[in-house]
Amino acid sequence: xxxxxxxxxxxxxxxxxxxxxxxxxxxxxxxxxxxxxxxxxxxxxxxxxxxxxxxxxxxxxxxxxxxxxxxxxxxxxxxxxxxxxxxxxxxxxxxxxxxxxxxxxxxxxxxxxxxxxxxxxxxxxxxxxxxxxxxxxxxxxxxxxxxxxxxxxxxxxxxxxxxxxxxxxxxxxxxxxxxxxxxxxxxxxxxxxxxxxxxxxxxxxxxxxxxxxxxxxxxxxxxxxxxxxxxxxxxxxxxxxxxxxxxxxxxxxxxxxxxxxxxxxxxxxxxxxxxxxxxxxxxxxxxxxxxxxxxxxxxxxxxxxxxx
Amino acid sequence: xxxxxxxxxxxxxxxxxxxxxxxxxxxxxxxxxxxxxxxxxxxxxxxxxxxxxxxxxxxxxxxxxxxxxxxxxxxxxxxxxxxxxxxxxxxxxxxxxxxxxxxxxxxxxxxxxxxxxxxxxxxxxxxxxxxxxxxxxxxxxxxxxxxxxxxxxxxxxxxxxxxxxxxxxxxxxxxxxxxxxxxxxxxxxxxxxxxxxxxxxxxxxxxxxxxxxxxxxxxxxxxxxxxxxxxxxxxxxxxxxxxxxxxxxxxxxxxxxxxxxxxxxxxxxxxxxxxxxxxxxxxxxxxxxxxxxxxxxxxxxxxxxxxxxxxxxxxxxxxxxxxxxxxxxxxxxxxxxxxxxxxxxxxxxxxxxxxxxxxxxxxxxxxxxxxxxxxxxxxxxxxxxxxxxxxxxxxxxxxxxxxxxxxxxxxxxxxxxxxxxxxxxxxxxxxxxxxxxxxxxxxxxxxxxxxxxxxxxxxxxxxxxxxxxxxxxxxxxxxxxxxxxxxxxxxxxxxxxxxxxxxxxxxxx
Numbered sequence: 001x002x003x004x005x006x007x008x009x010x011x012x013x014x015x016x017x018x019x020x021x022x023x024x025x026x027x028x029x030x031x032x033x034x035x036x037x038x039x040x041x042x043x044x045x046x047x048x049x050x051x052x053x054x055x056x057x058x059x060x061x062x063x064x065x066x067x068x069x070x071x072x073x074x075x076x077x078x079x080x081x082x083x084x085x086x087x088x089x090x091x092x093x094x095x096x097x098x099x100x101x102x103x104x105x106x107x108x109x110x111x112x113x114x115x116x117x118x119x120x121x122x123x124x125x126x127x128x129x130x131x132x133x134x135x136x137x138x139x140x141x142x143x144x145x146x147x148x149x150x151x152x153x154x155x156x157x158x159x160x161x162x163x164x165x166x167x168x169x170x171x172x173x174x175x176x177x178x179x180x181x182x183x184x185x186x187x188x189x190x191x192x193x194x195x196x197x198x199x200x201x202x203x204x205x206x207x208x209x210x211x212x213x214x215x216x217x218x219x220x221x222x223x224x225x226x227x228x229x230x231x232x233x234x235x236x237x238x239x240x241x242x243x244x245x246x247x248x249x250x251x252x253x254x255x256x257x258x259x260x261x262x263x264x265x266x267x268x269x270x271x272x273x274x275x276x277x278x279x280x281x282x283x284x285x286x287x288x289x290x291x292x293x294x295x296x297x298x299x300x301x302x303x304x305x306x307x308x
Numbered sequence: 309x310x311x312x313x314x315x316x317x318x319x320x321x322x323x324x325x326x327x328x329x330x331x332x333x334x335x336x337x338x339x340x341x342x343x344x345x346x347x348x349x350x351x352x353x354x355x356x357x358x359x360x361x362x363x364x365x366x367x368x369x370x371x372x373x374x375x376x377x378x379x380x381x382x383x384x385x386x387x388x389x390x391x392x393x394x395x396x397x398x399x400x401x402x403x404x405x406x407x408x409x410x411x412x413x414x415x416x417x418x419x420x421x422x423x424x425x426x427x428x429x430x431x432x433x434x435x436x437x438x439x440x441x442x443x444x445x446x447x448x449x450x451x452x453x454x455x456x457x458x459x460x461x462x463x464x465x466x467x468x469x470x471x472x473x474x475x476x477x478x479x480x481x482x483x484x485x486x487x488x489x490x491x492x493x494x495x496x497x498x499x500x501x502x503x504x505x506x507x508x509x510x511x512x513x514x515x516x517x518x519x520x521x522x523x524x525x526x527x528x529x530x531x532x533x534x535x536x537x538x539x540x541x542x543x544x545x546x547x548x549x550x551x552x553x554x555x556x557x558x559x560x561x562x563x564x565x566x567x568x569x570x571x572x573x574x575x576x577x578x579x580x581x582x583x584x585x586x587x588x589x590x591x592x593x594x595x596x597x598x599x600x601x602x603x604x605x606x607x608x609x610x611x612x613x614x615x616x617x618x619x620x621x622x623x624x625x626x627x628x629x630x631x632x633x634x635x636x637x638x639x640x641x642x643x644x645x646x647x648x649x650x651x652x653x654x655x656x657x658x659x660x661x662x663x664x665x666x667x668x669x670x671x672x673x674x675x676x677x678x679x680x681x682x683x684x685x686x687x688x689x690x691x692x693x694x695x696x697x698x699x700x701x702x703x704x705x706x707x708x709x710x711x712x713x714x715x716x717x718x719x720x721x722x723x724x725x726x727x728x729x730x731x732x733x734x735x736x737x738x739x740x741x742x743x744x745x746x747x748x749x750x751x752x753x754x755x756x757x758x759x760x761x762x763x764x765x766x767x768x769x770x771x772x773x774x775x776x777x778x779x780x781x782x783x784x785x786x787x788x789x790x791x792x793x794x795x796x797x798x799x800x801x802x803x804x805x806x807x808x809x810x811x812x813x814x815x816x817x
Contacts, residue, residue, distance in 0.1 A: 170419050178400045178411050185398040188382060189412030189461075 018257025023211030024235030034200035035180030039095025042232025043102030045212035073209030318368035346521030391467025595775030712743030
């Protein structure tokens with residue numbers, strides 16, 4: 001029954017379904033490193049998904065669509081930043097507000113422009129192409145898995161590498177981490193705390209934007225209401241595993257992609273109850289989280305004992 | 309020679325009217341170690357914060373190398389070559405020593421130069437003979453190493469005047485010795501060091517000159533070689549304002565609170581109480597003296613059930629209450645005025661009225677637990693009048709009152725609760741003189757009514773003018789129990805016990 005695990009197609013779709021969560025997790029990672037908690041990732045993704053589709057449909061240009069989507073992501077993050085950093089509003093409430101505004105707002109705009117409450121299929125919007133990588137695509141199995149993915153998927157991998165390098169090998173990253181961990185110390189060292197947080201928010205916005213646009217302009221070619229369907233929230237769980245480290249975040253997103261894809265295949269090939277199967281990815285992640293937390297507390301205890 | 313740093317008539321009044329520094333004058337010569345000593349609340353920290361640009365100056369002037377300066381933030385102070393090592397280190401735990409060292413230093417390169425930073429850090433460390441591990445993360449460093457890193461950090465940022473805020477408070481004796489060696493070397497290199505402490509032995513050992521702060525005023529600057537520890541202690545604790553009360557002679561009849569062999573270790577496994585025993589009887593005020601951090605607040609916290617003792621017993625009117633809850637102890641007849649009135653003493657945004665009934669709200673409720681607000685109003689109006697609380701109305705949020713009036717409201721609540729044991733932790737700290745004498749008279753009234761009062765205070769004059777007996781705590785132990793009824797204990801004598809210079813043999817209280 002689990003023969004599909006051997007097929008390259010399975011693994012290719014694992015990578016595909018990892019992509020949006022990977023980008024969202026990256027957004028959550030950088031927030032954690034800057035000492036912020038952005039509950040509004042879900043909503044930001046949704047807004048960007050719609051923004052990208054509409055702009056590309058009206059301008060007929062993919063580039064314009066992507067650009068406007070990105071700017072929208074940064075804008076929404078800055079709105080959040082303005083409220084929590086300048087007005088001292090509670091972080092979680094503002095995140096929830098963004099999510100609610102996004103859920104209702106996107107449908108509202110969808111109805112206004114497309115006349116449909118469900119999707120934007122009446123518009124002809126552009127989408128990110130799939131990319132075949134020369135040489136790699138000729139390698140059997142590996143080529144089938146790694147080549148031919150969507151452009152955004154490759155972009156997300158580049159983002160992970162860049163983000164990791166930025167955080168751990170540049171002054172900007174050092175400053176962001178210092179701000180996130182000990183604001184007072186960072187301030188006394190002469191770092192502009194507010195600027196660092198806004199830079200982190202901008203990056204978060206960009207990652208959210210591509211995560212959202214991958215859904216509406218990559219894996220699907222139109223926008224549907226509520227299409228992020230919890231991936232933004234899930235990214236917060238992924239980030240809890242990674243504790244801000246983009247590489248671990250990448251690994252845990254992959255874990256989600258795997259369990260999400262296996263669900264699809266199980267629905268096709270197994271006799272199990274459908275409802276049970278669709279709960280699988282979340283249960284799987286819950287179990288992994290528990291195990292990780294258990295191991296962590298064990299290590300922590302050992303450390304303490306060795307100190308005494 | 310012109311002093312490198314001079315302060316003229318510096319005054320600081322905090323919002324809410326607390327006078328922290330009054331007309332302070334002192335000057336520091338280049339290349340000396342200048343100690344600043346004084347009790348807690350004497351205004352040392354405020355003074356240093358003003359010198360480091362963290363607090364605004366109310367009036368007065370600061371001169372650096374003869375030039376008048378105004379600091380808007382720490383950055384300005386750093387630019388003038390002043391660096392400060394805070395009691396709580398300003399380090400990022402998950403970063404390495406080198407990374408902390410270079411944090412926020414303007415550089416041309418966008419990328420971090422890990423090897424270069426480590427090398428630079430090691431060079432600076434070698435230059436000043438400070439031993440630190442540049443590659444180790446701060447969270448894995450010992451406290452001593454963290455402190456050295458902090459000092460190097462400010463030296464690297466070009467500080468010529470170093471302010472060290474109680475640097476030895478967190479160090480072991482060996483680390484302290486080493487720190488002093490390094491400080492002496494820094495002095496030889498031409499650095500000026502301002503050293504804040506209340507450990508007289510250390511001050512005597514390291515400093516060239518001493519400035520004494522007392523109640524927000526300067527008590528003079530002395531050459532260290534010219535004064536003895538006893539003299540410093542006398543100058544530190546001596547008070548200007550004096551209270552002299554006519555106290556009734558009362559004879560205690562029964563025991564109210566008994567503490568037996570109490571031990572308490574804090575979360576860092578530091579022994580804060582090491583076998584404390586005493587008895588509090590009715591019609592008496594038992595004072596507890598000690599330099600801040602010698603176990604007084606832990607003792608109160610254990611008695612009031614906020615902390616649990618590791619060993620030992622607490623008996624309230626003969627009943628074992630060692631493991632009772634706060635509610636049970638209060639029901640048993642214990643009232644408590646906490647040290648931090650805004651944090652533990654009252655609910656700041658709530659009204660005066662609500663704050664006055666919060667601890668005995670049950671007595672205003674009927675069987676269905678509905679509160680009778682007419683009774684509440686009557687009660688609080690009565691208390692406001694009796695305790696002379698100055699407030700526009702009983703509905704006013706308590707935080708809008710002045711410190712003294714908030715304290716009077718809290719005193720009113722606790723004193724009207726009908727308890728026979730009253731625990732008072734710094735009941736008059738940061739309160740104006742008028743409110744102080746009012747609260748004192750109320751305390752004496754409670755004593756006259758037959759209550760037992762445990763009074764912890766940093767104000768020795770308060771202790772001497774109110775207490776029947778005074779316990780002195782030093783390093784978690786009671787080192788003396790002094791009778792204050794027949795003849796007043798002198799402040800000098802208290803000071804000697806508090807600083808551990810003198811100890812009573814076989815104390816029984």
